[in-house]
Amino acid sequence: MNVRNADAYWSLASPEPIFIERARKIGTFAVYGSIAFALTIPLSWLFNVPILRNDIPVMTPAHLLGVSFSILIGISLLLLYHRLGTTMAYMVCWTIAISAFIVVLEYVTPNELPFAPLIRVLDPVEDMDKISPNGALCLLLSAASALFARSETRWNVRISQWSALLSALVAGVALIGHGYEIESLYGISDYSAMSVPGALSYLLLAVSLFCFRPERGLMRILVMPSAAGVMSRRLYLTAVLVPPILGFLAVITSAVWKWYDLSFAIVLFVMASILFFAIVVTVTSRRLEWTDGFRISAERDLRDSRERLRELSAHIQVMQEEERVRIAREVHDELGQSLTALKMDVAMLRKQLAPSEEVERRMASMLDLVNGTIRSVQRISAELRPSVLDDLGLVAAIEWQAKEFEERSGIACILDLPTEDFTAQGAQATALFRIFQETLTNVARHAEASMVEVQLRKSMSQIELRVRDNGVGIDLDNLTNAESLGVMGMRERAALTGGTLTIESSPGAGMTVIVRMPALENQLETEALASF
Secondary structure, eight states: OOHHHHHHHHHOOOOOOOHHHHHHHHHHHHHHHHHHHHHHHHHHHHTTTTTTTTTTTOOHHHHHHHHHHHHHHHHHHHHTTTTTHHHHHOOOOOOHHHHHHHHHHHOOOOOOOTTGGGGGGGGGOOOSSSSHHHHHHHHHHHHHHHTTTTOOOOOHHHHHHHHHHHHHHHHHHHHHHHHHOOOOHHOOTTTTTOOHHHHHHHHHHHHHHHHHSTEEEEEEGGGGGSSSHHHHHHHHHHHHHHHHHHHHHHHHIIIISSSSSSSHHHHHHHHHHHHHHHHHHHHHHHHHHHHHHHHHHHHHHHHHHHHHHHHHHHHHHHHHHHEEEEHHIIIIIIIIHHHHHHHHHHHHHHHHSSSHHHHHHHHHHHHHHHHHOOOOOHHHHHSSSOHHHHHOHHHHHHHHHHHHHHHHHOEEEEOOOSSSSOOHHHHHHHHHHHHHHHHHHHIIIIIOSSEEEEEEEESEEEEEEEEEEOOOOGGGGGGGGGTTTHHHHHHHHHHTTOEEEEEEEEETTEEEEEEEOOOOHHHHHHHHHHHH
């Protein structure tokens, strides 16, 4: 899909409001869960609950600082969710982001920073019981994600969601390390380690940041009503939740309850995951199959409807041409004969009246008026249905129309036509002539051209009419708007006779209209073979 088609798709495909509302509710609950898990760390020590004694043997200012920062990010995110105190929320997030960045910078630099004496509370070199490296990274990514969350630009939203994703990955690795007792995944070197409640707090904080703008960026597909949205909601949720849950159960049943050894638990975990994913894929596939069936049926109905509309349009155009022929004939015959008789009577009366200057002047004026009316009748009759098209063929009709256009507009027409006329089906000849008329009309109205080149060619397989002007041209994107009814009518005329219409143009480079229709002999041969 190219960029233009992608933009058109995203502008037409609208997220489902109910899914957006549900995602924001999930994000709000995740914020409250993040704050609750962060609070368990100081509360368990404050009320002497030994739930964290294994993960945090000694409560240090580093833990309290990390908990405070995590809670402050959660509160700031709640304010952003409800559009309250956004300035204060941004100030808090900036403060936390800068502080966490300093901690991360202290970890990765071999020497002390120049301003180290001013930041002893954030300096892990002076005091090893500071915020853990992975905890500082999660704080930095979460604060940065919150700062970009409310932006309206696509890239800022993506930066926010990618930052939240990286924070979730760091916290997820720590949880896996705690679950399988791999200390290197949650504790780095001799520094303080990330606890289970801390990892859960950062993970839920990342979920809330993801759900802040679900209609933009990475989350957009999850709130779409399409089949892809349905599949994403089911498979993503399964992929994120099922493996940790099954892995946790495997560890509990083998290490805690001692039902079997760890190797058997791992095999059981793998088999259960495969089975569960197979069930989810099967259910989702059936839903997609049903959706595809509905789409195919809708496309078939739409195609049939378009075909019926095209048949109706063809019938209307045929009836319109027949009505034009009838009106043109009646105007030419009835009015023409009456005006000719009136002209003869005036001429005869002019001879019979006694000659005088006043009578001669009035008779001459009457004859001029009758002659002008006859010319108007002939012009109106020719515009309704030029008799030259029926009597002399398409080539002569194009020559006549080009001459009329030159006299009326002053724009030169250069013709490159066959020396002899060729056989063209009545509907094809009419369609080509009407398209040629509409093209000249557009040139006179919009092109600001001084010259028009007309080329008519016929090969064994097709008839091609090419009209090119040297005018100002047009942006091809403007040909698809609702105001380009003339171009739409030209395309429809070409399609009704089995042809195609192509427009080549760019601003300042003129415009070329190309009409291609199947040759009559080739069409009759194809129909004969099909009937045979």
